[in-house]
Amino acid sequence: MATVNRLRELDFLRGIAIILVLFRHQVLFDFMETMGWIGVDLFFVLSGFLVSGLLFKEYQKFGSINAKLFLIRRGFKIYPIFYLTYILYIIPRILLHKFDIGKAFYELIFVQNYALGWGYAYPASWSLAVEEHFYFGLALLLWLVFNKKILRFEILPNKTSAFEKYLIAVLVLVFVLRILTNIQFPDDTARNMTMSHLRIDSLLFGVLISFWYHFRREALSSFYLKHQPKLLWLSLALLSFTPFISPGDSFFVKTIGFTMLYISFGILLVHFLIDANVNKQLNRFFTETVVNFISKIGFCSYSIYVIHSLVIYCVGFLPITNRFVAFPIVFIVSVISGFIMTYKIEKLFLNYRNKYFPSRTF
Numbered sequence: 426m427a428t429v430n431r432l433r434e435l436d437f438l439r440g441i442a443i444i445l446v447l448f449r450h451q452v453l454f455d456f457m458e459t460m461g462w463i464g465v466d467l468f469f470v471l472s473g474f475l476v477s478g479l480l481f482k483e484y485q486k487f488g489s490i491n492a493k494l495f496l497i498r499r500g501f502k503i504y505p506i507f508y509l510t511y512i513l514y515i516i517p518r519i520l521l522h523k524f525d526i527g528k529a530f531y532e533l534i535f536v537q538n539y540a541l542g543w544g545y546a547y548p549a550s551w552s553l554a555v556e557e558h559f560y561f562g563l564a565l566l567l568w569l570v571f572n573k574k575i576l577r578f579e580i581l582p583n584k585t586s587a588f589e590k591y592l593i594a595v596l597v598l599v600f601v602l603r604i605l606t607n608i609q610f611p612d613d614t615a616r617n618m619t620m621s622h623l624r625i626d627s628l629l630f631g632v633l634i635s636f637w638y639h640f641r642r643e644a645l646s647s648f649y650l651k652h653q654p655k656l657l658w659l660s661l662a663l664l665s666f667t668p669f670i671s672p673g674d675s676f677f678v679k680t681i682g683f684t685m686l687y688i689s690f691g692i693l694l695v696h697f698l699i700d701a702n703v704n705k706q707l708n709r710f711f712t713e714t715v716v717n718f719i720s721k722i723g724f725c726s727y728s729i730y731v732i733h734s735l736v737i738y739c740v741g742f743l744p745i746t747n748r749f750v751a752f753p754i755v756f757i758v759s760v761i762s763g764f765i766m767t768y769k770i771e772k773l774f775l776n777y778r779n780k781y782f783p784s785r786t787f
Contacts, residue, residue: 433720434697434704435471440723442467443730447759450549451737453752460667463686465552466627468726470690472556473631474638477563481639482786484571491785492568499560501778502727506771507553508533510731514546517738542615549734551619558621559628580640592633599626603680614673627687634691638698649699656692663689722760728771729763736762 442464448454449461476499483490511533518524528545531537535557537544544550569575570588577587603623610617617623637645649656663685672678697703707716722729736759745751 433717434707435475435694436720436723437707437716438467438471438694438697438723439726440719440721442471443722443726443733444719446549446730447733447752447756450734451740451752451755452748456668459669459671462672463664463667466683466686467690468552468730469555469624469627470631470634470687470694473559473628474635474694475631476560477567477632477635478639479784479786480563480567480571481635484567485639486786489572490564490567492564492572494782494785495564496560497782498778498784501774501782502771503553503557505774506728506731506766507550509770510735510766511546513735518546538619538621539616542613542619547731547734549730555619555621555624555628559625562625563632582644589633589636592629592636595629596626596633599623599629600680600684603683607676607679611676614679617679618672624683627683627690630687630691631694634694638695645695646699649695653696653700657696660689660692660696721764725760725763725767728766729759732762732766733759 445457445461445464445467447461448457449464452458480490480495483495515524515529525545528537528541531540532545532547532550535550535554538551538554542551544554570578576591580586599622603617606620606623607617666678666682667686670678670682672682675682700706711719733755737755740751740755740758743751743754745754
């Protein structure tokens with residue numbers, strides 16, 4: 426029962442993340458547009474935690490991982506929805522004779538964040554490229570660590586492991602690279618915000634939390650519960666700038682701001698994992714019905730994320746100038762479309778995946 430609740434709570438966080446993205450791309454309130462971009466960073470931390478957790482659990486059970494199986498299973502989750510929906514994105518460009526096959530190719534192989542900055546037919550696809558690079562990099566890293574033993578993977582009480590030191594070193598390196606890149610290329614906003622080596626630290630911080638959760642759970646719980654009030658206030662403080670500063674032209678946001686975000690969301694994630702009362706707290710604050718609905722949105726968040734830009738594009742042709750009318754239409758259509766895509770298309774491919782490429786840990 427605790428597992429069921431925990432999954433529901435993490436789905437709630439994913440639901441909050443996709444709702445923030447919708448507020449960013451379809452304006453309702455100005456301050457929500459300003460801060461809505463942080464939904465992607467919340468996705469990154471959650472994805473880093475959840476995806477690495479699959480491999481950590483596999484290692485705990487078998488002493489090794491099957492990186493090829495992991496990538497195949499990820500592919501069944503990501504590619505069908507993306508490529509099928511991408512057809513809808515390029516149709517208008519073809520009809521308007523504005524289709525650029527070269528730019529589309531970059532997007533189709535998930536290198537658009539380096540080649541173009543933002544996505545081409547689907548601008549928000551840059552974040553999917555970051556995720557793809559993370560999946561392949563994580564699979565390679567853990568295969569080298571767990572299978573090829575290139576790094577000593579030893580968990581000792583009260584002693585930082587080599588793996589933890591490596592992750593922390595990479596987090597610091599990414600932060601330094603962000604500073605140097607933004608100094609050298611201050612006007613290249615798109616690439617400074619989207620290139621994987623400048624944004625992957627949010628995902629890797631999720632990996633670090635996942636490591637602590639799977640290998641040092643007792644110590645993590647003890648530390649968090651001892652300092653819970655201070656950590657929650659810290660999380661709030663680190664988020665406090667987001668309603669007021671848009672990231673595009675801000676050196677602060679594109680350097681230390683990204684770091685502040687993943688630390689804040691990491692604390693929030695640990696709270697959801699460790700605090701036994703979080704489920705009751707959510708129900709009391711939002712009502713159980715609302716929490717269930719947002720969690721359902723979170724469960725379908727990938728499909729909603731992929732389709733929402735197309736919905737916004739189509740709604741733009743309607744004679745609607747009132748944002749309080751346009752936003753509900755975009756929200757409702759995006760959510761319903763995402764639900765249908767998840768339960769009809771994604772489920773079909775995942776059933777096929779589970780039949781022919783079953784997980785090693787279930």
